[in-house]
Amino acid sequence: MTPRLRHLLDNGKEALLPAPEHERELSLDVRAGARELAELLWIKNGFYAFESALLVRPLSHRGKPLGIIEWNAPGLWKSEYGGSLDGFLCFAEDVFGGQFALGRDGVVAIDAETGEQEEVAKDLEGWADAVLRDSSFRTGQPLAHDWQVQHGPLTVGHRLVPKVPFVTGGKFVLENLYSTADVEGMRFRGGIARQIRDVPDSARITFEVKPTRES
Numbered sequence: 675m676t677p678r679l680r681h682l683l684d685n686g687k688e689a690l691l692p693a694p695e696h697e698r699e700l701s702l703d704v705r706a707g708a709r710e711l712a713e714l715l716w717i718k719n720g721f722y723a724f725e726s727a728l729l730v731r732p733l734s735h736r737g738k739p740l741g742i743i744e745w746n747a748p749g750l751w752k753s754e755y756g757g758s759l760d761g762f763l764c765f766a767e768d769v770f771g772g773q774f775a776l777g778r779d780g781v782v783a784i785d786a787e788t789g790e791q792e793e794v795a796k797d798l799e800g801w802a803d804a805v806l807r808d809s810s811f812r813t814g815q816p817l818a819h820d821w822q823v824q825h826g827p828l829t830v831g832h833r834l835v836p837k838v839p840f841v842t843g844g845k846f847v848l849e850n851l852y853s854t855a856d857v858e859g860m861r862f863r864g865g866i867a868r869q870i871r872d873v874p875d876s877a878r879i880t881f882e883v884k885p886t887r888e889s
Contacts (some may be wrong), residue, residue, distance in 0.1 A: 675713060678802040683718050685806070686730070690720035691741075694733035700742075705763055705776040710798035724809050726828050727769040727818035738831030739856065751857055754864025755789045756871070762791070769814035770840075771833040771859045774801065783812075786860060787841040789867040820848055828853060835859045839866055 675683075693716050701712035720732025720741070735741035742765050746752065752759050762775035762782065773784040774794070781801040782791040795801040805812045814834070822828055834851045838844030854862075 675717065676710070676799040676802075678799050678806060679710065679714055681806055682723065682802040683714065683721075686718060686721035686723035686728075688721065689718040689732075690722075690739070691732040691735060692719060693717075694719050697733060700733065703763065703776070705778055706780045706796060707776050707798035707801070708763070711765055711776065714798065724813045724815040725819050725822065727813035727815040728766065728805065728809075730766040740831070751860040751864060754861050754868065756868050758789045758867075759784065767833065767856075768812065769818040769828075769834050771835065771856060771863065772814075785841075785867075786863040787839050787866050788870065789864070817846060817848065817851065821851060821853075824848065825853070831856055833859050835862070839863070841866065841870065 697712040697716050700715070701709045714730075715733050718730075720735070720739070721730050722728065723730070729739060731739055731745055732741045734743045736744055739745075740750075742763065744750070746764055748760070759773075759775070762773075762777050762784065764773040764775040764784070766774040768774075771786045773786065775782050775784055775791075777791070777793075780793050780796045781798060783794050784791050794804050810816050817834070818828065821834060828834070832853045833856045835854050836844040836850050837852060838850055840846065844850050
C-alpha cells in the first residue's frame with residue numbers, strides 16, 4: 675500500500691465491516707484508482723475518519739452506512755442529478771455529503787448542490803494526500819467537531835445539510851446545519867442541482883421541493 679493511503683488508514687477508526695468477498699471485481703474496474711480502492715477496502719472495509727467528517731464506504735452493505743455498490747445504485751439518488759454522475763463511482767464523502775468518486779481520468783470531488791466535478795488527483799494515493807494535507811477543507815472536520823460538541827455523535831448514515839443551501843448564500847456555520855439521512859440529503863441537493871443548472875449568476879431562484887421518501 676502506498677504511504678499516504680496507509681497514513682489515511684491509520685487516521686481512520688476501526689473497519690465498519692470485515693474484509694469484502696468481491697473486491698476483485700472492483701480491482702478490474704477501468705476507472706482510475708479502482709485497484710487501489712480494492713486494496714484499501716481489503717485492509718479496512720469502510721471507515722470514518724477526522725471525527726466522522728470523512729466516510730469511506732465499505733464495498734457492499736445494505737445497512738447503515740450503505741456500501742459502495744448499494745450507494746451507487748442508479749435509482750437511489752444519482753437520478754436526481756439528471757444523468758451527470760452516471761459515469762462516476764462514489765466511494766467516500768465529506769461531512770456535508772460532498773462526494774469523492776472514481777472517474778476514468780482520476781478521482782474527483784462532486785459538489786452535492788451543483789453536481790460539478792473537481793479533479794482532485796490522478797489516483798487514490800493523490801486523493802489521500804489531498805485529504806491529509808487539508809483535511810479541514812476536504813472533510814469539513816472543524817464544523818463536524820463543533821456540531822457534535824453541541825448535539826452529540828453524528829448518527830451513522832447521516833450527514834450535515836445546510837438549511838439555506840451554500841450555493842444560494844447559506845453560511846458554513848452551526849446554525850445553518852442539521853443532520854439528515856444521507857440518501858435524503860443527496861436527493862434534496864440533486865433537485866437543487868437540476869433546477870439551477872442553467873440559471874444565470876445572480877438570478878432569483880425559487881426551488882420546487884419534493885416530499886421526502888424513506889431511505
